[in-house]
Amino acid sequence: MPLSYAATDNYPNTCPTSLQGTGDLGVIIERAQGSVLIIKRTSSQVLCRVHGLGDLSHASVVFSPDARYAFVFGRDGGLTKIDLLTGSIVKRIIQAGNSIGGAISQDGHWIAVSNYQPGGIKVFDSKTLDLYADIPAVYMDSKGQQQLSKVVGLVDGIDNQFIFSLFDAGEIWQVTMQTSPLTIKKYKNIGKQPYDALISSDGRYYIAGLFGEDGLALLDLWHTEKGVQRLLSHYGKGRKKLPVYKMPHLEGWAITEQYAFLPAVGQYALLVADHHNWQEIKEIPLHGQPVFAMARPDGRYVLINFSFPRNNTLQIVDTQNLQVIHTITLGTGILHMEFSPKGEQVWISVRDDDVVRIYNTQNWTEITHITAQKPSGIFFTSRAHHIGL
Numbered sequence: 001m002p003l004s005y006a007a008t009d010n011y012p013n014t015c016p017t018s019l020q021g022t023g024d025l026g027v028i029i030e031r032a033q034g035s036v037l038i039i040k041r042t043s044s045q046v047l048c049r050v051h052g053l054g055d056l057s058h059a060s061v062v063f064s065p066d067a068r069y070a071f072v073f074g075r076d077g078g079l080t081k082i083d084l085l086t087g088s089i090v091k092r093i094i095q096a097g098n099s100i101g102g103a104i105s106q107d108g109h110w111i112a113v114s115n116y117q118p119g120g121i122k123v124f125d126s127k128t129l130d131l132y133a134d135i136p137a138v139y140m141d142s143k144g145q146q147q148l149s150k151v152v153g154l155v156d157g158i159d160n161q162f163i164f165s166l167f168d169a170g171e172i173w174q175v176t177m178q179t180s181p182l183t184i185k186k187y188k189n190i191g192k193q194p195y196d197a198l199i200s201s202d203g204r205y206y207i208a209g210l211f212g213e214d215g216l217a218l219l220d221l222w223h224t225e226k227g228v229q230r231l232l233s234h235y236g237k238g239r240k241k242l243p244v245y246k247m248p249h250l251e252g253w254a255i256t257e258q259y260a261f262l263p264a265v266g267q268y269a270l271l272v273a274d275h276h277n278w279q280e281i282k283e284i285p286l287h288g289q290p291v292f293a294m295a296r297p298d299g300r301y302v303l304i305n306f307s308f309p310r311n312n313t314l315q316i317v318d319t320q321n322l323q324v325i326h327t328i329t330l331g332t333g334i335l336h337m338e339f340s341p342k343g344e345q346v347w348i349s350v351r352d353d354d355v356v357r358i359y360n361t362q363n364w365t366e367i368t369h370i371t372a373q374k375p376s377g378i379f380f381t382s383r384a385h386h387i388g389l
Contacts, residue, residue, distance in 0.1 A: 009371050011037065015048040015087035022067040025084050025381050026338070028349070028356060029072075031056045032374035036072065038087050041340060041347075041380055044358055044368050048087035054078040054094075059377055060101040062389070064126065065108035067381035071126070073102040079113055081129060084381070091129045095122050103156040106387070110177055112154060112162045119148030121164060123177070133182055139169035153197025153208050155388045157221060165194035165208045165217075172208060172219055172228060190217040190228045195265075199388035200255050205275070207231070211265055218278060231278050232262070232271055256299035256319050263290035263304075270304060272322055282322050287313050292336065295319070296361055297343040305334045314348070316364065326364050330357060338378035349375035 015038055025047075028037040035051045053059075055076035062071050069090065072080040077096035082089055098117035104110070110132065111124045120136040137149040149168035157163050160177040172190050176183040192212025199206050199221075206219040215233035220226055254261040260275040270284040270293055288310030295302050302317040311334055316326040333351030340346070345367065348357045356370045356378065383389040 009046075011046050011049040013049060013051065013087070015085065020085070022084055022381055025067070027061050027070050027072070027082075027084075027377075027379045028370070028372050028375050029056050029059045029061070029377040029379075030373045031059065031351070031376040034074075035373070036061075036070075036082070037370075037372055037375075038082075038084055039370065041345075044370060046370060050082055050087055050089065052089065052092070053080050054092075056376070058100060061377065061379040061383075062102065062104040062111070063379075063381050063384035064104070065384055067384045069126075070379070070381075071102065071104065071111055073099055073113055075099060077115070077117075079111065079124065079129060081126075093124075093129055095124070095131070100150070100152060101154055103154050103162055103388075105156055105162070105177055106158060106160045110160075110162075112156075112175075114151040114154035114164055116150040119150050119166075119168070121151055121154060121162065121175075123162070123175075135173075135175065135182070135184065137166050137169065137173070139166060139171060152195055155197065155199040155206065157199060157206070158203040158387065161221075163197075163199065163206050163219070163221070165190070165197050167193055167195065170194065170212075172206065172217065174219075174221075174224070185224065187219060187224075187228045191215060191230065198255075200275070201387060203387040207260075207262075209262070209265065214265075216262065229278070232273060232280055254293040254295040254302050256295055256302075259319060259322075261293045261295065261302045261317070261319075263293050270302070270317065284317060284322060284324065286324070287315055287327060294337050294339065296339055296346075297341065301361070303337050303339075303346060305337060311335075328364060331355070335376045336378050338380055341380065341382040347378045349378055351375060 024041045026039045034053045038047045054074045058075045060073050070082045077094050077099045080092040096115040099115050102113040111126050112121050123133040141147045149166035152167050154164040162175045172187040174185040191210040194208035195211040197208040208217045216231040218229045260273045262271045268286045272282045288306035290304045293304045304315045312332045314328045315324050318325045331350040331353040336349045338347045346359050351374050356375050358367045
């Protein structure tokens with residue numbers, strides 16, 4: 001039986017004043033009460049809790065280049081800048097009605113937020129959170145009427161770009177921040193209902209998953225003149241899709257030296273493609289519908305969690321033999337995983353048990369745990385130094 005932990009704690013509301021670096025700090029989202037825990041990864045310690053961040057039911061976080069500040073994107077349109085050393089809110093704004101994540105530019109000067117309502121992205125100065133640009137996601141519907149699309153899959157790219165997808169329009173847009181006025185390049189007819197996207201760790205490939213049809217859409221950012229390529233458009237053919245309770249997330253960047261590991265929509269499967277030619281290699285059967293497929297930093301293993309009602313389990317895939325080698329039951333509501341920068345640990349949020357479990361990735365056993373109130377996303381400051389995170 002999985003262990004359970006009561007969500008009783010006495011975490012302080014301000015962080016310690018002693019000198020410390022920011023390189024091993026991180027943030028745990030407490031989704032139910034609109035707070036975050038600031039943690040010290042190397043000692044598995046909670047430094048403080050920050051309250052007052054609004055609706056964090058689909059929250060994500062990016063970090064400033066010096067790893068001192070965390071920018072938290074809330075579902076209610078909130079954008080909050082937190083000082084990790086003091087555990088205080090520097091500034092908080094409500095910039096939209098319904099948001100779904102954001103990104104920080106390559107040089108750290110700009111924060112972009114993707115919005116469902118109104119559809120589009122807004123770009124802010126990272127120092128002041130003053131609005132710099134408002135880019136509505138306008139498209140023409142089948143009747144020739146202008147509409148606003150929900151924006152998904154927003155990532156930062158090389159050369160100070162933001163790349164994102166339009167769910168309703170079936171388009172990918174590429175915004176370059178180094179020009180004035182901003183340069184916006186649009187790629188149309190990429191497929192039906194792109195729901196999320198990733199960018200490869202070298203910044204070359206932007207891949208959007210499609211909900212409205214089988215397959216994915218790939219944009220080679222080194223050769224945009226080639227347009228958008230369709231990948232794996234045959235998967236799921238002839239099979240009935242299962243109900244989708246939670247959409248897969250692609251931003252785990254499960255791309256290893258040779259393969260890309262991509263969760264299949266509406267199937268109990270992980271798709272494996274050779275990322276040199278983007279041809280399918282294998283389809284790996286899984287315990288349930290995958291949500292995150294995240295590669296350990298060395299690329300040896302991919303860790304997968306699942307949507308409701310099978311969200312009490314993790315599976316580990318060996319990227320050499322392309323097989324599931326471990327199935328671990330941890331507790332109900334496994335929402336997110338985060339590897340330490342060198343991969344010796346993985347932190348796992350278990351929402352319904354009010355706990356974050358910390359596992360050894362050599363033998364896949366629990367090292368320790370941290371009590372948290374309905375934890376979801378876990379984000380380490382090492383993300384500050386990677387494209388697309």
